[in-house]
Amino acid sequence: MKTxxxxxxxxxxxxxxxxxxxxxTGNYAVAYAAKLSRVQxxxxxxxxxxxxxxxxxxxxxxxxxxxxxxxxxxxxxxAMSCLVGASLAGVRAFTATSSHGLAYMHEVLHWAAGQRLxxxxxxxxxxxxxxxxxxxxxxxxxxxRDTGWAQLYCESNQEALDTVIQAFRIAETVRxxxxxxxxxxxxxxxxEGVEIPPQAAVDRYLxxxxxxxxxxTASPRFFGGLVMPEHYMEHRWLLEESSRRILDVxxxxxxxxGRAFGRSYGVVDRYRAEGAELLLMATGTVASTAxxxxxxxxxxxxxxxxxxxRLFRPFxxxxxxxxCRGARKLAVIDRNNSFGSGGIFATETRAALYALPSxxxxxxxxxxxxxxxxxxxxxxxxxxxxxxxxxxxxxxxTWVGLKP
Amino acid sequence: xxxQILASALFREGRSVQSFPxxxxxxxxxxxxxxxxxxxxxxxxxxxxxxxxxxxVLDHHLLHTAAVLTxxxxxxxxxxxxxxxxxxxxxxxxxxxxxxxxxxIAAMNRLGSTxxxxxxxxxxxAFARATGLVGIDSVVAAIGESVPVKAQExxxxxxxxxxxxxxx
Numbered sequence: 001m002k003t004x005x006x007x008x009x010x011x012x013x014x015x016x017x018x019x020x021x022x023x024x025t026g027n028y029a030v031a032y033a034a035k036l037s038r039v040q041x042x043x044x045x046x047x048x049x050x051x052x053x054x055x056x057x058x059x060x061x062x063x064x065x066x067x068x069x070x071x072x073x074x075x076x077x078x079a080m081s082c083l084v085g086a087s088l089a090g091v092r093a094f095t096a097t098s099s100h101g102l103a104y105m106h107e108v109l110h111w112a113a114g115q116r117l118x119x120x121x122x123x124x125x126x127x128x129x130x131x132x133x134x135x136x137x138x139x140x141x142x143x144x145r146d147t148g149w150a151q152l153y154c155e156s157n158q159e160a161l162d163t164v165i166q167a168f169r170i171a172e173t174v175r176x177x178x179x180x181x182x183x184x185x186x187x188x189x190x191x192e193g194v195e196i197p198p199q200a201a202v203d204r205y206l207x208x209x210x211x212x213x214x215x216x217t218a219s220p221r222f223f224g225g226l227v228m229p230e231h232y233m234e235h236r237w238l239l240e241e242s243s244r245r246i247l248d249v250x251x252x253x254x255x256x257x258g259r260a261f262g263r264s265y266g267v268v269d270r271y272r273a274e275g276a277e278l279l280l281m282a283t284g285t286v287a288s289t290a291x292x293x294x295x296x297x298x299x300x301x302x303x304x305x306x307x308x309x310r311l312f313r314p315f316x317x318x319x320x321x322x323x324c325r326g327a328r329k330l331a332v333i334d335r336n337n338s339f340g341s342g343g344i345f346a347t348e349t350r351a352a353l354y355a356l357p358s359x360x361x362x363x364x365x366x367x368x369x370x371x372x373x374x375x376x377x378x379x380x381x382x383x384x385x386x387x388x389x390x391x392x393x394x395x396x397x398t399w400v401g402l403k404p
Numbered sequence: 405x406x407x408q409i410l411a412s413a414l415f416r417e418g419r420s421v422q423s424f425p426x427x428x429x430x431x432x433x434x435x436x437x438x439x440x441x442x443x444x445x446x447x448x449x450x451x452x453x454x455x456x457x458x459x460x461v462l463d464h465h466l467l468h469t470a471a472v473l474t475x476x477x478x479x480x481x482x483x484x485x486x487x488x489x490x491x492x493x494x495x496x497x498x499x500x501x502x503x504x505x506x507x508x509i510a511a512m513n514r515l516g517s518t519x520x521x522x523x524x525x526x527x528x529x530a531f532a533r534a535t536g537l538v539g540i541d542s543v544v545a546a547i548g549e550s551v552p553v554k555a556q557e558x559x560x561x562x563x564x565x566x567x568x569x570x571x572x
Contacts, residue, residue: 021415023408023411023412023415023421023423134428134429135427135428184427185424185425185427185428186424186427186450189424189425189427190422190423190424190450191408191411191421191422191423191424192411192420192421192422192423192447193415193420193421285450286450288448288449288450289448289449289450289451291448292448292449373427375451375452376451377451377452377454378449378451
């Protein structure tokens with residue numbers, strides 16, 4: 001079951017809730033999703049290209065359309081700290097940020113995950129300075145890899161809306177915070193048709209958050225205390241165990257969402273991947289443009305397909321091994337870079353595929369492209385496929401389109 | 405705003421749409437650009453637009469100061485806000501030209517000020533008239549639901565521009 005960008009012409013399906021389709025930006029889709037999720041506390045600090053998410057939410061809070069506390073703060077560090085407090089007090093908490101804002105939150109991201117708080121954060125991918133750059137680049141969110149937050153990457157405005165709602169379900173099921181990630185401008189500021197599901201259907205999918213433990217003056221507890229070496233590992237193991245569960249929980253949340261709303265995406269999305277000799281891996285909006293290129297290659301008889309991991313943490317290693325079965329080559333496009341190591345999706349994927357017997361491991365080609373918002377056009381993707389189709393992989397990966 | 409409204413109008417006609425600004429910073433008084441894609445099937449292409457089918461120019465001075473026609477496909481429409489059409493405004497014969505005095509129409513409808521009229525609803529009437537790609541009624545309906553104030557005046561401006569657009 002799969003539906004892409006809404007066109008306004010929809011066939012009714014039994015049991016599937018349908019809503020009004022509006023032409024809105026990715027940022028507004030996120031704001032509507034937070035509202036539909038009945039968030040109770042929003043705390044945020046503005047930063048381009050995220051700002052219009054929290055602007056819209058503050059409007060909704062101001063007009064009474066959304067019954068939430070909007071807490072203005074002086075920094076992203078404080079925004080996340082407010083949400084830690086709110087979530088400990090047992091309410092549904094949300095924020096959005098980008099780039100330097102996310103980097104500034106870093107310390108508190110660890111805290112939110114370690115305290116097992118089901119906060120949802122939307123990060124609009126933006127490059128880190130210097131040089132100052134407000135355009136899309138995944139290095140900001142991927143730098144938060146080891147904080148204990150789950151991460152889900154989106155390809156369309158509809159998927160952004162749907163994923164925020166799914167994120168609360170996942171977060172509250174495993175008590176792990178979830179980051180939903182979308183590309184600057186190509187989603188955040190791009191308008192397209194988005195179906196806004198009816199509130200009653202979202203309420204059925206996402207019942208009110210009722211934690212078993214919370215701050216309660218009638219029953220005092222101690223939160224955030226010192227944990228000695230004799231218990232720290234077990235404390236961390238519980239988070240690790242829950243993180244591993246996220247793969248199944250996210251898949252189930254997506255399946256249930258599909259049944260309720262008629263749209264599902266998978267933890268690893270595949271497009272024409274069956275029998276492909278060369279697979280392309282891409283995330284976010286690059287995957288969307290890549291579908292056009294895959295179709296053109298298939299039309300000319302070359303067996304290529306697309307693999308799109310939606311979930312980055314936990315990394316869906318087993319799902320990727322299954323998805324890559326039978327392919328001779330895998331070309332990974334990374335709109336991010338870990339200095340001295342290469343594209344992060346490529347690095348993680350190589351590690352995942354190493355568990356396969358060597359004869360069934362596809363040759364992995366790493367391509368770093370589109371950093372700081374440089375456009376990834378169909379021609380760029382075609383060039384990447386051509387290079388991988390004909391050539392041999394560079395062990396350290398290739399930077400695409402570098403100017404001399 | 406004009407790109408958003410045009411996308412909404414096309415969406416009303418059952419099209420799949422995408423509209424986006426030129427990615428990046430905007431500065432008051434500096435040239436800005438915005439884009440619309442539409443199709444009968446879902447749009448998957450998410451790279452930027454380098455070879456548009458048609459171009460709307462809100463200020464005819466830009467024809468001489470900025471490379472606004474770069475990439476335009478042959479036979480594409482150039483829809484220009486201008487109160488004259490001398491020498492085809494310098495637009496090459498490869499392109500089709502439509503001219504409307506959107507500034508005059510906007511000023512008459514009290515949109516913006518007489519020195520800086522707001523022309524982005526009027527010009528959409530000209531786009532509908534010249535290209536026939538979208539109905540004026542859809543444009544008017546999209547304006548009605550999109551503009552925060554002076555809905556009637558904006559609708560009237562679009563309809564007048566539709567009536568007064570001249571194609572060359």
